[in-house]
Amino acid sequence: MRLSATSKRPDPRKNAPAEAPAALQQSPEDCRGLFVIGTDTGAGKTYVAALIAASIRAEGYRVGVYKPAASGCNKSGRTLVSEDAQRLWNAAGKPGSLSAVCPQRFAAPLSPHLAALEEHKELDQKKLRTGLTYWTRRSEFVVVEGAGGLLSPMGPTQYVADLVREFGFPIVVVAPNRVGVINQTLQTLLAASSLCDKIPIAGVVLTDVFPPEHFDPSMPGNRAELELRCVPPVLAHVEHGAKRFARDLRWSNFAARSIHGAAPTH
Numbered sequence: 001m002r003l004s005a006t007s008k009r010p011d012p013r014k015n016a017p018a019e020a021p022a023a024l025q026q027s028p029e030d031c032r033g034l035f036v037i038g039t040d041t042g043a044g045k046t047y048v049a050a051l052i053a054a055s056i057r058a059e060g061y062r063v064g065v066y067k068p069a070a071s072g073c074n075k076s077g078r079t080l081v082s083e084d085a086q087r088l089w090n091a092a093g094k095p096g097s098l099s100a101v102c103p104q105r106f107a108a109p110l111s112p113h114l115a116a117l118e119e120h121k122e123l124d125q126k127k128l129r130t131g132l133t134y135w136t137r138r139s140e141f142v143v144v145e146g147a148g149g150l151l152s153p154m155g156p157t158q159y160v161a162d163l164v165r166e167f168g169f170p171i172v173v174v175a176p177n178r179v180g181v182i183n184q185t186l187q188t189l190l191a192a193s194s195l196c197d198k199i200p201i202a203g204v205v206l207t208d209v210f211p212p213e214h215f216d217p218s219m220p221g222n223r224a225e226l227e228l229r230c231v232p233p234v235l236a237h238v239e240h241g242a243k244r245f246a247r248d249l250r251w252s253n254f255a256a257r258s259i260h261g262a263a264p265t266h
């Protein structure tokens with residue numbers, strides 16, 4: 001770790017300052033990260049990514065959170081608010097600035113580039129990538145959340161998978177505990193191994209998106225089925241409403257530096 005000021009880990013019991021002082025800025029290539037993808041939109045990425053960010057923060061690290069673009073944002077006065085960005089930012093302890101968590105926000109609940117077009121704008125491909133540097137410069141760890149699934153479009157010819165490949169952080173696949181999850185998870189893992197073949201897959205996290213009263217008979221057995229069929233490990237099963245992971249997982253150990261040395265800056 002090449003921190004210019006100190007290599008000592010901050011005391012997790014003390015409130016970290018909202019903004020890391022300039023002296024704590026580090027080389028972006030030292031930042032370790034995870035890229036949280038889902039089997040689909042609404043799979044539970046934000047819920048799980050927030051728990052991961054909070055867990056790494058509780059280990060005592062400075063955590064950044066990044067969502068390259070969000071759609072389906074709500075209007076608050078004249079600005080568009082991404083609920084995902086807010087949740088991630090809160091979980092990470094409100095580091096840096098909220099607008100840097102998700103610099104490109106659009107209203108329509110569509111693929112971000114189509115949502116941008118609805119507003120007569122263009123999704124800025126460069127900013128999707130450079131926005132990450134804000135976090136890699138000031139954080140020991142960064143948790144990135146995609147939009148939709150791995151093959152959800154991020155432009156006319158671009159996909160979430162392109163960002164996963166370019167950022168170079170290990171993948172966490174979030175899978176919703178409902179009937180259909182086996183097929184969706186295996187398809188996502190296949191797509192990742194084909195489109196992002198150099199990127200390690202840390203594992204799968206199953207999450208109870210529905211409360212117990214929405215029981216479907218696949219729910220009790222989905223974890224075992226996934227464990228049987230997936231090559232990467234099923235790292236966790238997050239129960240509905242859980243505030244933390246049931247098992248004490250050190251998420252910092254699953255995160256890694258970008259395989260490219262540094263995440264892209266252009």
Ligand SMILES: Nc1ncnc2c1ncn2[C@@H]1O[C@H](COP(=O)(O)OP(=O)(O)OP(=O)(O)O)[C@@H](O)[C@H]1O
Nearest residue numbers: 041042043044045046047148207208209239240241
């Ligand atoms: N373990 C859980 N307990 C309670 N609610 C959950 C859990 N996991 C997911 N959810 C809920 O399921 C819904 C979908 O989850 P979430 O918003 O995290 O999905 P997403 O994959 O981030 O979606 P998007 O593609 O819009 O980013 C949300 O209402 C979320 O609160």
Ligand SMILES: C[C@H](N)[C@@H](CCCCCC(=O)O)NC(=O)O
Nearest residue numbers: 041070071072109111147148152
């Ligand atoms: C509107 C959704 N919630 C999501 C975008 C999902 C795009 C899915 C496109 C597709 O795969 O068909 N936006 C977001 O994560 O910010």
Ligand SMILES: [Mg+2]
Nearest residue numbers: 045046084145
């Ligand atoms: Mg989300």
